[in-house]
Amino acid sequence: MPNAFVRKLRRFADLDDEAVGRLVRLTSRAEPRGRGSDLVRQGERPLAMQLLLSGWACRYKSLASGRRQIVGFLLPGDICDLHVTLLRRMDHSIGLLTDACVVAVTAAEEQELERHASIRTALTCSTLVDEAILREWLTTVGQRGALARVGHLVCEIWYRLKAVGQVDERERFAFPLTQDVLGDTLGLTPVHVNRMLRRLRDERLIELERKQLRLPDPARLVATCGFDPAYLHLDQKRRLTSGMSSAG
Amino acid sequence: MPNAFVRKLRRFADLDDEAVGRLVRLTSRAEPRGRGSDLVRQGERPLAMQLLLSGWACRYKSLASGRRQIVGFLLPGDICDLHVTLLRRMDHSIGLLTDACVVAVTAAEEQELERHASIRTALTCSTLVDEAILREWLTTVGQRGALARVGHLVCEIWYRLKAVGQVDERERFAFPLTQDVLGDTLGLTPVHVNRMLRRLRDERLIELERKQLRLPDPARLVATCGFDPAYLHLDQKRRLTSGMSSAG
DNA sequence: CGCGCAGTTGAATGGACTCAAGCACGGTGG
């Protein structure tokens, strides 16, 4: 039974048995890490690429002013920093938003993996998509109003979780983000995030309680915040089916 | 005499004569393109990686609302889209801000280039830095005030141009960006950009006329907008010297 | 039981936007 990481790479390239075997062996080393701990820290020398097998994490940049900007979410199966060992120092940190399982992959193991053309292709695609997400986030913060910012992010997470089989048939999924975290992500104050969430709730576009989010009418949410999933490149190999290949 | 592209890659890895020869041969095909034309367009299938040998370009995303967000500037020597042919469709466009010289590199030629370990390393570093810049921009738009946004961008461009020898000894450099373009980059209206430029001028932090920008006191500008060049990873191979190796 | 974190709501403030008018420059054509 493949883990989240293998499932993710399969979306980008066909992996033969040997490749899958190698990936599974690698990920068997997974170690549990507690919520709130940092996987890597801004200013430090990067030692290894890391894989997130379960749990949520975020990349963030801290400013001298004390403010911080979250510049990415890492969901189960996501890759922390491909090739990052080439750089001298990290320009951002990665922190865990929930308890998680993580595998550290040394530069040598990374090179080993990339001998497989299919794995290399999949990893490269994955980083291209990460970059595309970053561009979309910049667009969101630069151009969209507060309501659309919140809604747009919700749509993105819905699509991304759906792609790894973590949305149930009632369009419900885990959503462990605090309003504070949302604020640091979207360039808004937590107070204002709160008001926008309220409006989305009042308009029956989301249902949120106890860190569980449900989209009663995904199409309407997508429409009202102008969400276009093209940037996620989900149809990279095959078009995403409405349901999930292996339900969670 | 190496071109801007070779000079840029040299910052990331030692290139032997054969590698340089290959790069020079490739870039000899450069073609002139007029200001305002698009190198690639959002929604189209990507056909080739492109190299910008001279001139300025920008990546931008267009929204259904008619607004647009600029998500990156390409300066002389910059690489448009490494590996992008792996994706089905472009999620953004690239447009020329000035007249320019451009080389298109097919996927096959790209693979050919990457047989050289040193070239591959340099290209990878380059994309890592591009991603780092994107994260910093998101931080700028998300967390900084309007004045610091403008100042921060000016600092970044100063550093980047300095690294490719396009800043003269009086800290003067070409700055072909209109206030409209700055607005679309920083998430501000052109009117507000104008006011911020005025304040920077009034405080003697910049001198700007006829598309020429000068920093009378770079250190003070860097300080007042909280700029930290770490994210540009300029010390990747060797520390940047105060002057330029080959003055332009 | 009391503490702390996350969320909620209100009122006042302010930074950036909108709308609008006018200016300066460069290119074009009569």
Place this chain on the structure above:
DNA sequence: CCACCGTGCTTGAGTCCATTCAACTGCGCG
């Protein structure tokens, strides 16, 4: 040569969205 026009820049006045400040609620947990 100069009138014309378009693009980009400049400045002012009024508005609005998001922030700030502050108080209060609800819940989980020791």
